[in-house]
Amino acid sequence: MTRWFAGVVVAVTLLAAPGAAQDSARRWREGRAAERRGDPAAAIAEYRALIDGDPTGRLATRARRRLEVLEEPVGREREALGALLEARQDPSRERIQALEGALEGYPAGEVRREARNLVASRWLALGEPERAAAGYRRLLAEGGMTDLQAERGRAGLARSLAAAGDPAGAMRVLEEAGDGGALLDTLAAERRARVGRGLSVAVLALFLVLLAWRTRFRVLDGLTRRGASLAAWTLLVPLAIATAYDAEALDTFALLATSSAPVLLGAAAWGRHARNRRERWLGAATAVAAQVAVAYLVLVERGAILGVGW
């Protein structure tokens, strides 16, 4: 469309209905501002006037949608809605504290549930997980929730418990309700990682102790220096890579270690049969390349790094 034509269209439209469009826009702005400062009654008045002035306009449809939200709660519940709108706009510590204090005085229902949810979620974000957990427990004790609301509430409780240092309690909340899902997977993976890190350190320490005193304990007596370094390499390299790339290091470590083993055994066999220095170097270089390839594929598979493509 050319500029002059667009200009004409704008001018014609503005001339045709100069009052209605401007009035609707002004009332829409006023209504929005009233909602932001937590005054549903003033917002309702603006939206009603907007609809009366221009019932078939675009903004009238939007005003009707706001009225569906604002007009349903009445009395004390509308007061709760005002406080909720205000706290959503500015979820600061002070305002959340004030909203939490007022909650018990509000009637039970959708607005209070949403307010409880906001309060609990904000306490978690503000670094007070115990307070958040208590808030989520009170939310879950309210009736009338949809299944999804309850599921989200339990997830919030589980996150709060985990943040408060009770991951076992968090997992119990999800398991008892049958909410598997990503959160439970994450918590389970974190537990595996904790156990795994401890286990890896223990195995490594044991190996080093046996190596250091192998003449005394005679356990690793037959182990050559080359064999020992191969075994150490098999353990240390995957452990280093896994720790560097993946927070849930145990699975990655196990996968790396098992898939590196054939590469290293192959390299060792090559080394034994190599006839000269050149062949040994070729074997070593090949083994390193193969292990890098293995590590790359494992990390992609585990999602620790992005693979080729997207």
Next chain:
Amino acid sequence: MRRVTLLLLAASLFTGCGDDDGASPDSGPADAGVDAAPAPRDLGQERELTVFDYVPEGCSGTVRTPEVVEAGMGGETLGAAPTPDHVHVAIGEEASTTFAVNWHTDLATDVTQILYGLDEDAVDAADGATDEVAVRSGHTLVYETRYETLTDSLDVRIHEVHVCGLEPSTTYYYKVGGPGAWSETFDVATAPVLGSTEPWTFAASGDSRNNTAGVWQLAQRQILEAGADLHVFSGDAVNLSALQTEWDAFFEAREGDFQVQDALARIPFMVSNGNHDNLRVNYLAQFAMPQDISEGEGGQGEEWYSFDYANAHFVVLNDTVEDDATISGPEADWLRADLAAVDRDVTPWVFAVHHRNLYTCMSSHSPSGQLRTAWQPIYDEFAVDVVFQGHNHVYERSRPIRGLTATNEGVVAAEGAGGEPTFEAPGGGSGEPSGTLYFTAAAIGAPLYEVSDACPTTRAAQGVANYLMVDVDDRSITFTARNIETGAVIDELTYSK
């Protein structure tokens, strides 16, 4: 030889490539063996594909179907389950005078009509055209897709109708289907006239795939209740685009008495292609988009497109291309030509929407150097105001960025106290921002990622389920990002040009 064997051995230990992004048919879930699955067809059998095109009554642009097994104008047949579902509305042409509706029925139903008018009760009561209610016919198509697994097969029936010649900034009531089998009545408002200074609002979101804890429908409800006029979506609607069950879940999600159709049938939903959507026929056939086929463009002109809404110009791009050279080649050429044709006196605001990130900070996917090289110089040259990106399931806002260093890093431009771009003479000048803002509002259901705000180009970042509401009021703009689970504001920015 031994090296090859070792590498093959290592490679054979693994399947797939990339954890969550493998939209390739080889990396899908195993056959779940659910008995609701349709009768399998011989997948090796080739079916003849067809493309149907026509100019809808009263419209000016040609509408084209993707390559499908069956396509044509709607007929008169009602099948066993003819009542429309998955009803959703989009902009197919000029936003102030047209709208397009898509819906789904059983396979046998081919009747494809819309009844619309200004009076809700009249539309509600009508079974055909009346004095107050108009009727339009549209086209219908059937595409073959996988259903529940990547080894089964299903034919899906989709309907699409375009309505043109409407009044700007006006609420219309409509229902779709055919005599005896109508959907419920919905309302949809046309855009203000091009260049209008009326206030309007759009939502920006992305990555609904997997729909954790029903966040997708919760957000749709909030977006409807907030009074959005438009919703732009940065891609990854579903996890595996080739599975129709995932699209069914996307369109049929509900919580309590709210279903996503309540919002999607009322607010034009403009999609861009994510790596999980992958330009599959499911994606192309289920959404109406403006369709000017430009050189090198696939998807019958639905790979990239632009449209105007009131005083804004939107470009919607595809960054999951078949041939990588497309991004810096024909798509960049189109982008430059499209932006060069924009009259900033009419549409002072220019927004881009696409999936992958030019700017993002320490989340799962690193920023794309390829996109920076190909598109940022064009965004810079034409002073694009905002780019809405997806892909990283977080909320992020960049500082204003203009220019690239020798090492392809973004240069932070002049900014105000809140991180907003600056303008030479606000309210009257050229309206050219000092830099472009890059948002990532892409966690409307997808599993959340970690994110950081430690990068020099990043202004705000949070790893929470979110969507963005953008209020445009003449030459002022307000961005409000909300936490979907609580409705709380997580980031807000207002400025004027």
